[in-house]
Amino acid sequence: MNNRITPILFAEDNVLDIELTLEAFTHINIKNKIEIVRDGQEVLDYLLYQNEFKNRPIELPALIILDYNMPKLSGVEALKRIKSYRHLSNIPIIMMISSKLEEHLFKSNKLKIDAFLIKPIYLEPFMTAIQKIGMDWAIFNSRETY
Helix, strand or coil, X not given: CCCCCCCEEEECCCHHHHHHHHXXXXXXXXXXXXXXXXXXXXXXXXXXXXXXXXXXXXXCCCEEEEECCCXXXXXXXXXXXXXXXXXXXXXXXXEEECCHHHHHHHHHHCCCCCEXXXXXXXXXXXXXXXXXXXXXXXXXXXXXXC
16 A cells, blocks of 8 residues: 655745745645646646656656646646646646636636635735645545635
């Protein structure tokens, strides 16, 4: 039986959002290693063992937290490409978005997201939302908005 704790892949280009997310996960004692990438192309490089990630351990992340607005390759484009690979298509993905409008666009385009996180603009709600992801995700997969 494999007891290895698989990493969480966190794709975010905003330094403050990265720091706050790591702090929120630390506060609730997340055991998974958080692998951080800064753009959509790095997400694919990580998942496909390319470029700077070609020698990383062979394992898929337990979860991908994917920011909607990223440089080089948007979160939407990264999502489409991830879902095009059979071996990656079942990895749970939470998309971080800034508004209900963006959530509506996802639902209307039938893009497969496991959950949405609408980024709160204030510190306390942001931390609470991230902690909820950390506490809830291992328990259930649901298509809901945090």
